[in-house]
Amino acid sequence: MRKPAGEARLSFIKPLDPVQVETPPVSDDWIHEIKYDGYRTQLILDWAGARAFSRNGHDWSKRYWPIVAAAEKLPAKSFILDGEIIAPEPDGRPNFHRMHSRMVWNAEQLAFVAFDLLDLDGQDLRSVPLIERKAKLWELVKPAKGIIQYSDHVEGNGAAFFEQVEKMGLEGMVSKRRESPYRSGKVDSWVKTKCWDVGDFELLGIKREPGKPAAAIMARGGRYAGTAFITLPSGLRERLWKRVEAAKASKPSRRVPSAFADDVEWLKPGIIGRVKFLRGEHTLRHASLQDFREG
DNA sequence: CATGTCAGGG
DNA sequence: AACTTATTCT
DNA sequence: AGAATAAGTTCCCTGACATG
Numbered sequence A: 001m002r003k004p005a006g007e008a009r010l011s012f013i014k015p016l017d018p019v020q021v022e023t024p025p026v027s028d029d030w031i032h033e034i035k036y037d038g039y040r041t042q043l044i045l046d047w048a049g050a051r052a053f054s055r056n057g058h059d060w061s062k063r064y065w066p067i068v069a070a071a072e073k074l075p076a077k078s079f080i081l082d083g084e085i086i087a088p089e090p091d092g093r094p095n096f097h098r099m100h101s102r103m104v105w106n107a108e109q110l111a112f113v114a115f116d117l118l119d120l121d122g123q124d125l126r127s128v129p130l131i132e133r134k135a136k137l138w139e140l141v142k143p144a145k146g147i148i149q150y151s152d153h154v155e156g157n158g159a160a161f162f163e164q165v166e167k168m169g170l171e172g173m174v175s176k177r178r179e180s181p182y183r184s185g186k187v188d189s190w191v192k193t194k195c196w197d198v199g200d201f202e203l204l205g206i207k208r209e210p211g212k213p214a215a216a217i218m219a220r221g222g223r224y225a226g227t228a229f230i231t232l233p234s235g236l237r238e239r240l241w242k243r244v245e246a247a248k249a250s251k252p253s254r255r256v257p258s259a260f261a262d263d264v265e266w267l268k269p270g271i272i273g274r275v276k277f278l279r280g281e282h283t284l285r286h287a288s289l290q291d292f293r294e295g
Numbered sequence B: 001c002a003t004g005t006c007a008g009g010g
Numbered sequence C: 001a002a003c004t005t006a007t008t009c010t
Numbered sequence D: 001a002g003a004a005t006a007a008g009t010t011c012c013c014t015g016a017c018a019t020g
Helices: A065-071 A096-105 A130-141 A158-167 A234-246
Strands: A016-021 A030-034 A039-046 A049-054 A079-086 A111-120 A148-150 A172-177 A185-194 A196-207 A215-220 A223-230 A265-267 A271-278 A288-294
Touching (some): A030 A158, A039 A065, A039 A111, A065 A111, A065 A148, A079 A096, A158 A172, A234 A288
Parallel strands (some): A016 A185
Antiparallel strands (some): A030 A172, A039 A049, A039 A079, A079 A111, A196 A215, A196 A265, A196 A271
């Protein structure tokens, strides 16, 4: 893998960013894949070796060294792969929570799930239909049982696939138009559908400043649970502000992280909030307050 | 050695 | 990642 | 007007480096 000095290396391509939707598309020209819960990563091999780039183009090859090494063994001179680095459980399901520690201390327990092929042996494949890119990708990574895996898909019947994803306790799914080209940035030929949970939490306090998104500090089972964005319709929102004025307290009624200093309006206990949040963790993630009532 | 701040990902 | 706001497009 | 797009913030988590 040596070429004259001065030869340009393959450069990072800004990744495609799917649009989020409520329900997956149903028509037959869509294919569906699991949404792997991990870190978006671009694997690039060229004449000087392999590298791994984060979503924003930072070189994270060092953290992912076993994956980079595996990439150099794939049967091609050069390529650009789009995919996700995950921390697989014994059953194969990704565990987002374990990503960080494994990145540093047990990088060999990480895996790369490839889902697109942007460039192969000097050919830019971005305008080739997705279904053909994936066929070439499979040829490159098969049998894809080890460190470098392959994101399989089904064709059509998105509603049924979503049910399966929901049942398996996965984060969500990504649907893609089977003939679509690869383009950087927000593109609606890829859409993601996430699995959500809804539950009741105690409202500990409110953090709000003019012009900035307001947040609700929540607890469950007597313990701090995280914060949720307040996305109430204006009517409900006003009612909540009134309720906040009436229940002001000088201290939180539960223990909260020390990061919350002064700019929070703490409340007396008794307000229950219904929170929609991303399934999976015990702490609130991607949470929003949907409604509230007296406890 | 403990705590603080920043960078980077979702 | 999410959200809000502003801007552009249809 | 409404939908789509872009930009700018905030939250959560961890590690690295700086500061005390």
